[in-house]
Amino acid sequence: MSRLNGRRAEAEAQGLKVNVAILGAGRIAHAMAETLVRMAASPEYGNLVAPYAVAARDGERAAAFAEQYGFATSYGSYEELVADPDVDLVYIATPHNLHAEQAILCMRAGKNVLVEKSLTANAAQAREMLAVAEETGMLCTEAIWTRYMPSRGIIDGLIASGEIGEVKAVDANLCYPVSGKPRMTDPALAGGALLDVGVYPLNFIDMAVGSGRTLERVETSMTPWRPTGVDAQNSMTLFYDDGLMATAQSSMVVAADRGGYIWGTDGYLVCENINNVQWVDVYDADHTRTRRVEVPAQLTGYEYEVAATANAILDGKRECDAMPHADSLRIMELMDSIRAKWGLVYPFE
Incomplete structure (x- = not known):
């Protein structure tokens, strides 16, 4: 369990913030890093979240990313990231096909996850991911920013x-x-x-x-x-x-x-x-x-999904009201049905 799940009163009393880590260092990861830095400097969100760490498969790339945005920590593997006890929330910023396995890795290590859209590559992966969220009690939500704006x-x-x-x-x-x-x-x-x-x-x-x-x-x-x-x-x-x-x-x-x-x-x-x-x-x-x-x-537009997720963590929730699991799954099932009509099957399916 993350150190802050369901502990709003304790966090506020001790001045603790939700430490956010980014898994991946591509284009969307940079957009999120800029958002986190701006949130930390703003009066509205400054006491809620802290930009904390980034992980990439290339340690030098992760270190350069962390230096660029002033993150305290960087890791050259995802396994090192999820082993850090001070990480409260992991934003997953990798291609669709990797979301399920990486979110499951994080949740089994006691980390809450904000997963970039689309939640997964298909509904079967989404069901597996959400089942692990239920099993572990960790928060899992889809980062489709328009739902939170x-x-x-x-x-x-x-x-x-x-x-x-x-x-x-x-x-x-x-x-x-x-x-x-x-x-x-x-x-x-x-x-x-x-x-x-x-x-x-x-x-x-x-x-x-x-x-x-x-x-x-x-x-x-x-x-x-x-x-x-x-x-x-x-x-x-x-x-x-x-x-x-x-x-x-x-x-x-x-x-x-x-x-x-x-x-x-x-x-x-x-x-x-x-x-x-x-x-x-x-x-x-x-x-x-x-x-x-x-x-x-707005700051960048991504701040709303981050704030909603951080507040849900502090309140001990496993999903965000703006994008509940049922809505994410319904959209994934709809996209599966659309691809089926096209006859489009991904190689890993």
């Missing part, structure tokens, strides 16, 4: 207000030309657009629609990346039991507007950039924009 509450509030009437359709897309990155094109790394960028429009839809509806069927198609066969771009249509229809598109070969659209009987919402919503425009049924709702300024 204030924009989620803003959108939920606008829908709940009835301002746009009853929601009947949703559309979302996320597309970036990122096919030059090997992790995106290699099926052995669970590459392709779906798990890396497609997960965002699917989560946007899931948040807007809510988990109360029953998904009846999915229609989907994709264009393969040659020669590896992973999805270069895709389109998905989701049909729900109450007649609501949602569409999603993702691509790793083009740029798009990254828009999120929630259409109701009396108006609609336009969300600027579903990957990090900047503002929400509210329109009435006559296509007149009635107002714009700005999203609060």
